[in-house]
Amino acid sequence: MELTRRGFFKATALAFAGSMAYELSTQSRAFGLETGEAADDWKLVNTEEYTNICCYCSGGCGLICSVRDGELINLEGDPDHPINEGCLCPKGAAMFQLRNIVDDKTGEIIHNPERVTKPQVRRPGGTDWEDISWDDAIKEIARHVKDTRDATFVLEEDGVTCNYTPAIGSMGGSQQNSEEEYLILKLMRSIGIVAIDNQARV
Numbered sequence: 001m002e003l004t005r006r007g008f009f010k011a012t013a014l015a016f017a018g019s020m021a022y023e024l025s026t027q028s029r030a031f032g033l034e035t036g037e038a039a040d041d042w043k044l045v046n047t048e049e050y051t052n053i054c055c056y057c058s059g060g061c062g063l064i065c066s067v068r069d070g071e072l073i074n075l076e077g078d079p080d081h082p083i084n085e086g087c088l089c090p091k092g093a094a095m096f097q098l099r100n101i102v103d104d105k106t107g108e109i110i111h112n113p114e115r116v117t118k119p120q121v122r123r124p125g126g127t128d129w130e131d132i133s134w135d136d137a138i139k140e141i142a143r144h145v146k147d148t149r150d151a152t153f154v155l156e157e158d159g160v161t162c163n164y165t166p167a168i169g170s171m172g173g174s175q176q177n178s179e180e181e182y183l184i185l186k187l188m189r190s191i192g193i194v195a196i197d198n199q200a201r202v
């Protein structure tokens with residue numbers, strides 16, 4: 001087939017118009033209401049957005065959690081977050097399942113029964129984890145830290161003042177923000193802990 005100059009421009013214009021029509025039609029499906037669809041049918045209607053950080057690897061990708069009446073409705077990457085700019089890897093994208101799962105039998109979304117919602121402790125020599133209240137957990141941790149620090153505190157080494165304990169370490173997580181890490185560092189230094197690291201560096 002011989003293609004004239006006029007025919008080439010006509011074909012190009014038709015192809016452009018076709019692709020624009022497709023683009024606009026798909027966008028209207030993605031961002032607008034279908035004919036007859038009520039606004040109340042939108043998954044995210046009447047939700048509040050909270051930003052959060054993925055709890056898995058040290059990347060610290062940002063999330064938007066959409067919540068209605070205290071229930072998590074949707075979780076997605078935060079496009080305004082400087083690390084992930086809205087993207088999530090498959091593991092992060094599946095983080096919704098930490099809280100909610102689909103019931104095998106009914107197909108309904110239910111709370112994940114495996115989710116750990118309380119502090120737990122495994123006593124020395126024990127094989128099972130037992131639930132413990134937050135108050136008791138904090139008291140026990142404080143008592144262990146104080147006892148260990150007092151028993152191992154080094155005031156001086158080779159005539160040099162040291163004031164540290166080699167028996168306790170601190171590992172921060174990528175989920176903590178800069179202010180939280182600052183406070184953790186202050187606390188650790190103030191009680192003589194020098195073995196300090198962060199998961200985000202690993």
Ligand code: SF4
Nearest residue numbers: 054057060061089092
């Ligand atoms: S979304 Fe993936 S890459 Fe980002 S922090 Fe979570 S696990 Fe890491």
